[in-house]
Amino acid sequence: MKKSALKQQEQLAKQIQNEALVRLMLLARYQDKKLSLSEQDAYNRSLQKIEWHSVTDVTMFTMREIASVRKALETTEKTEAFIHQQCLSFTSPEAKNQCLIVLKQIAAADKSDPRENQFIHQVEAALGLAHA
Numbered sequence: 001m002k003k004s005a006l007k008q009q010e011q012l013a014k015q016i017q018n019e020a021l022v023r024l025m026l027l028a029r030y031q032d033k034k035l036s037l038s039e040q041d042a043y044n045r046s047l048q049k050i051e052w053h054s055v056t057d058v059t060m061f062t063m064r065e066i067a068s069v070r071k072a073l074e075t076t077e078k079t080e081a082f083i084h085q086q087c088l089s090f091t092s093p094e095a096k097n098q099c100l101i102v103l104k105q106i107a108a109a110d111k112s113d114p115r116e117n118q119f120i121h122q123v124e125a126a127l128g129l130a131h132a
Contacts, residue, residue, distance in 0.1 A: 015053045020089035026069040028106045032113035042109035087126035096127040
């Protein structure tokens with residue numbers, strides 16, 4: 001019984017992390033104010049790799065979260081708070097690094113934009129991975 005409960009806890013924590021990653025992936029796509037096909041492809045490839053454990057389908061979750069991502073983009077302060085809130089879900093060094101790898105792949109899918117670079121730096125800082 002204890003092992004089962006522990007496994008459920010771990011799966012729930014992982015799902016919360018996955019949901020935060022999807023929100024950050026969506027945010028990464030909107031940084032340069034354009035949605036390119038190459039960025040969409042990188043996003044879709046990353047989304048398919050996520051082990052999704054929710055009664056809500058990942059596609060439905062994504063569609064529901066687009067509104068919160070757009071709202072977060074209204075001001076710099078809202079964007080920073082949104083990034084920080086999502087990054088709190090990543091507690092292990094492995095999870096933090098994997099999050100950053102995925103976001104960098106999405107941001108780099110089309111031509112580099114200073115806003116995308118700034119976003120990556122904000123996420124690094126929120127994850128505690130910023131280089132001095």
